[in-house]
């Protein structure tokens with residue numbers, strides 16, 4: 456099966472002066488198959504948004520290849536392929552032009568992709584898209600300043616849907632919203648996934664949201680994926696020491712999490728990442744070898760599965776099951 460979206464050993468560095476660079480994303484490989492929701496989780500600054508921007512072609516990799524429907528994004532892609540993966544950014548306020556009406560913003564991809572040539576068709580489709588995200592059609596005449604935060608995030612989802620994508624990359628789609636509004640946007644994403652057969656890459660630092668939506672999880676630490684696998688398995692039996700800490704840090708009074716070590720220490724600099732395993736300065740299981748080489752992301756576990764972990768001591772450290 457051709458993946459909808461694929462990152463193949465992708466690295467992205469941001470130059471910092473002449474000699475230094477931010478190691479934002481290092482050797483990341485990911486794939487999104489039809490019907491999946493892949494959550495990318497990790498602490499602030501670990502490279503999640505950079506992965507999102509690479510995935511939709513907003514920035515180019517320093518090394519490696521991004522493919523949409525099997526076609527590398529580095530070549531001159533035809534628009535029909537590129538529109539299959541759309542983007543909803545972390546900040547709805549900066550994503551929309553404050554001077555243009557919501558109808559204009561939602562209709563723009565229709566014009567760009569030549570989907571609705573006539574004005575009348577475009578207006579009808581914009582009304583339909585707004586209704587699809589639970590907004591009244593007359594919102595098309597408003598400007599972003601005239602609607603609430605939750606409504607604005609719905610507008611950005613409507614705009615992403617305009618291109619009739621097969622997948623949407625959602626960067627922290629609920630991070631800027633109040634708790635009550637969050638739930639309604641999550642329900643909208645669930646409804647759209649079911650009714651339109653969409654796949655998602657869900658970038659989030661909120662693990663409860665990842666747990667609610669994801670079929671697969673990739674855990675990032677300082678630019679690298681340290682654990683990846685079916686969501687249920689990663690949440691109930693985290694293998695990598697960092698995943699264990701991340702799950703323990705979720706503020707839920709859960710006695711089943713007693714065996715987990717709480718998240719301590721600071722994330723090191725992405726300009727000078729620690730040698731070897733970047734997590735070793737914070738890891739309670741650190742051994743000498745961890746300081747020397749970067750652990751490869753390898754298939755783990757007894758059952759054949761899509762489960763991977765990047766820890767030199769995997770297998771030595773007992774896996775502590777966490778109750779769902």
Ligand SMILES: Nc1ncnc2c1ncn2[C@@H]1O[C@H](COP(=O)(O)OP(=O)(O)OP(=O)(O)O)[C@@H](O)[C@H]1O
Nearest residue numbers: 469477479498499500501502503504505506660725
């Ligand atoms: N355009 C840029 N120029 C320089 N450094 C950048 C740029 N974009 C991101 N970075 C750096 O790359 C690293 C990863 O940033 P990124 O925004 O991808 O993290 P994130 O996981 O999305 O964080 P958050 O949870 O805070 O949104 C950070 O150290 C960040 O400062």
Ligand SMILES: [Mg+2]
Nearest residue numbers: 503504505545
């Ligand atoms: Mg981000």
